[in-house]
Amino acid sequence: MLTAHQPGQAVFRSVLPEQVEWQPFPAFPPAVRLAVMVGQPAEPGPYVIRVKVPSGVKLMPHRHPEDRIYTVMSGVFYVGLGDQFDGDKVEAYPPGSVIVLPGNTSHFHWAKSGEYVTQVTAIGPLGLEYLDPSDDPRGRGPHQQNPQQPK
Secondary structure (H helix, E strand, C coil), X not given: CCCCCCXXXXXXXXXXXXXXXXXXXXXXXXXXXXXXXXXXXXXXEEEEEEEEECXXXXXXXXXXXXXXXXXXXXXXXXXXECCCCCHHXXXXXXXXXXXXXXXXXXXXXXXXXXXXXXXXXXXXXXXXXXXXXXHCCCCCCCCCCCCCCCC
16 A cells, blocks of 8 residues: 655655754744744644753743643753643653653743753644733734744
């Protein structure tokens, strides 16, 4: 049985570290950067993104409709579960860790000990909803936000 290739996956290609295009993302605090590695997160289908969070930055409680797999690329990823940010409830995940986050799970992140980079693998479209609309950097309350493939 033949299976169709996913968009952008019909031919061999690679993305080297120096080719990663870090961009601001309206749903994140201003200093946080996102890079689309594979796929088109705004569309249905698999995607891979990376998220770089500078030291001290917090991503307040939010959830994503899609199931996600996080791989810690560098730094220590501090994540906690729940509807309220609680720095005492974050768990530390060092580089190489893999975290499975089911869709619609309320969680928060904190770059507690320095910058970290995570790689997220999921099936889109990507969505992000802050539990408290006042935490949403977009200033428009909870709704989905979809990054576009960099040009």
